[in-house]
Amino acid sequence: MGKRKMGIRIWATAIALTLAFGGGIVPAQQASALTASGALGPLTPKDVVYQIITDRFVDGDTSNNVPSGSSSALFDDSNSDGIGDGDDLKLYQGGDWQGIIDKIPYLKDMGVTAVWISAPYENRDTAINDYQSGGGVNVWTSFHGYHVRNYFATNKHFGMMQEFEELRDALHDNGMKIVIDFVSNHTSRWQNPTSGFSAEDGKLYEPDKDGSGNYVFDSNGNPVDYNNDGNLENLLADPNNDVNGWFHGIGDRGSDSSRFGYRHKDLGSLADFSQENGAVAAYLEKAALFWKSKGVDGFRHDATLHENPAFVKGFKDAVDSASGGPVSHFGEFFIGRPDPKYDEYQSFPDRTGVNNLDFEFFRAATNAFGSFSETMSAFGSMLTATSADYEYENQAVTFLDNHDVTRFRYIQPNNKPYHAALAALLTSRGTPNIYYGTEQYLTSADSSDIAGRVFMQTESTFDTTTTAYQTIKKLSALRQANEAVAFGTTDILYSTNDVLVYKRQFYDKQVIVAINRQPDQSFTVPAINTTLPTGTYSDTLDGLLYGSSATVSTVNGQNRIASFTLSGGEVNVWSYNPDLGTSVPRLGDVVSTMGRAGNTVYIYGTGLGGTVSVKFDTTAATVVSNSNNVIEAIVPSVAAGVRQITVTKGSNVSNPFRYEVLSDDQVQVIFKVNASTALGQNIYVVGSIPELGSWDPAKASEAFLNPNYPEWFLPVSVPKGTTFQYKFIKKDGAGNVIWEGGSNRTFTSSSSSAGSSDTGTLTWQ
Template identity: 30%
Template structure:
């Protein structure tokens, strides 16, 4: 996309056609008062949508007093112009039988007429799309820029020259949609059933000096500084490429989850200087509060409204413009934007960044709109905190003390993440993990939480103090056999190391031209990497094979400082998971009297760590090697 937000009409893309004329039919003087339109958001919509009419935001100049008309199965209603005369809100009603194609919008003022195209598309067939994600899935997180470069032509696009440089961790490295597409078979073989890709919004086309640390130029390669929420970052590809990625993933049974950001935009977004309404943001670029990240204030029953103001209205890093979802136009814009990405590409799920910094009532509106259009599409929210009582407050499924049910199906299980690191990397006690899961009752649906060992915001597991390959593999055993929806951060299947941001976002080895080896192949992995990779692959496929590991109830059978055993039961099928986190072998007995396993039943370890064991006197006597797990089945 270009800085004037022209959309190339590729596949479902919409071309914004710009023209002006005076009432008498002569060309308007470019320096005069004739109206002009240079942005249409959303640029397209589909016939038969549950969001009908769709509210379209036009940007231009000299739009005061504008009237909007349309044709071709589209009718314009409820036109509102902002006080500056540079934004128009117009509701477009689309006939369910409207023919796909560009529709001319005429924006007329006393000084002339501007025309712009709004595209009506055919709805994507639902078969194989809009599937949602669940405990049946294994999610793999990808930062597109750091995974694989499949199209060198977009490494240094003309519109953003100078932002590419693999030697600089803060610049673009060349990863893109085509790189992900090329390695979908690798992910399928690993046992991945869904990929989460970090934001693909169009980001600023020059160095970001507002967030630089003073030592190096920055780019917004990570995608979290949008300048156009309807644009695709040119370094990654275009909308057609995004659609191709989703379609190719679906063709091999892999779902796609898109990272979205309804809380804020980037500091270089045009709105930062020229917002559509006076209340579009909480504050202005020159006068705003800094976010204090005190999430607990949102749920404090004793707090005055001002107590949570810095959390709900403060600007992230004191620079990211905070969208005000209490402004109904902002709420409508963000809801439609989420629907547009799903409808235009066939996505299966959404990851919502910085969820608790947005008013909870907005999430009710947002989730309801998504479910109304796509009943199976669900979302996971980021609540970066280790307190279960706080995090659970944001999961949907019941009303909080404020009377709000966010209807957000899933959250990232940060309360589990912290003890996971302490236990398996630092050699801590299983007690921490057990205590955390004892708080599962706080969540409406603990089994819907996304569990993980790492992501793009924290140092890699293998760079934690005390971390070992054996500890990583045991942690993966826990993750793949425990309740929740497991997530793997790209490269963790190899045991990649990396400290805090940006060191935790290094390139995947073999994903880029000139790499000395390719870890996408067994031949390109070190023996240690191959051992970690093979273990995770075995676990992912085992989870797919054993329904109790995905959908079963969970019961702790025994738990000590270094050993833990739990049962996963679904119907008449029971799986026993045993873990030894000691640096020495351990022999212990697992009581199974509370399960459906009776004396004389023999079980085998599907991971192959130990031999068969038989229930005797209501228990299983097992001996596990150091830092090893077993999965026992009949």
């Protein structure tokens, strides 16, 4: 046994992948994955995303249902046949990466172009006991992937690293992108609120390291016992013995709805990372880079409402600035409707570069198509209002339901409004996400999120003929074919309590959608003026949702769709998709929308092939490659701040697209000040660099946090190794500004990548 162990050790040392804690991965065998990922690129609004809770989809490999070291009590198998029952949804059911691979033909035929899976890394694998007030205990598991234990090892319930890479390759080979859940807010539960907040296992581990401080993996990319201690990992941080300040350790947020409460207190007793700690920020960035090196095309950031935006901005910048170019980033900034945090939610993508899961769309769609508690006019107003509010409205990831909310089918059991909601999702602004099983009408036993996390294998036959499946298939094809759906603006042409007619338009390309949500009532829509050419337009859905063709004729010099009647549940989708030619460049989307000089940027649209030039304002960028629909370019050396990207082809110049150029690698400075304020005033910081508004109070930081008034503090993202000047200001809701007196303050940020520094507590001058 000793010689065999030594043999593994020599193999690992000689050819295994290694990851330096302070550096990156340089395995030659990863090149093909990055090439495949680069060929597909990040998510765009042309994509249709399909969200899978990996454990709840399909069991393709029963051998990993109870992995080595795991307890069979964590697996839902009451009859001991080795297959998940689908009954106790608190336990593992057996879904894995092989199960997703097996269903790729099903997903591809439906029109899915990207798959979002549960966090792939190792999670806590012990029972989570909730003690009941009347006696007894509910046993939970970490099947969902939100209880990280080791970022550099796989969740063995889903498969080993070689199985993950097989999934990645299979998806890429079929033209589908892979997005992973990534949790950088917390580990697992460290205190049990059902047992007097007694200590639990919220520990974080890492693989063994070699003599140079590099993580050591075998030839398949799995951690090995390099130090021969019988373990594949070592304790890195323990929230119950936090000697290095890796966790906030304040306790549960409870009813504290302040920004400090959300960002610094525990979410459901999950050990909350101190993201202001430079060591923590560096470690989390390295973890994300590890998975980027495995060929993922995007990250869905968990719990961004609870995260420090300065950390998120630096994290995203580090990932996108690394080899392989930018990937997709969207996060879970959970809000209600209406919500006092809406302004913070709406501005989060502009402040961090990470877009949102579109909870505003979700709330409005659920109310309009599900409970009928809001009108279709209100839904239309949401579309136009958010199109104005969101800087990058087509990058927001829209959805009808997901793992954290009630299944839409539970709210709306009637097929007609259910299908109408799907049609609205797939033709509205944003990048649509389909929750697994929506196409099979999966529902839940009650309104809880856990009840909606059903085991699809036991609840569905994966029927490809359902109306929901076919609706997704047809409208996914439209989204990819007609840029009006992916990149277009939104105009409401007609709306009532129950009917909505809207137009998506990208230059001459148009799609008009007419929806009646009522299943058993018909409504007459009056004639609608249109810019469509005269002619007859067939229903893209081919009558699947009871629609028919529309005829445009000229009446008194105005093109018009004649009055028509919508039967119960009817949806019409009329598409006009002319060839825009190749001589005029037109921009529809840019990924990423924030980055440093030298970063890669993807520019999407039409007319982008041939000889073109790209400019950031007036500064030329290097074009790496281009086709009619996409340009890969390099951000030029240009002054930091908001710049407009344009593409020139001959004498034709495209529409501009907003891009924020960062000064350099982003690090955190924690500003602190003692200051007394009047009612309605807040403290801000403004300074000499673009990240501090270049002395413009209107572009200052967000308001400081003040859990211990009159002490105020705020972590702010700034360029590393930079000396800058700054001052604190007081500002009220009306925008009135009071500057502190005295000389400008001076500070130099950390020169370490992902570093963090503290001004110390200052006194208002």
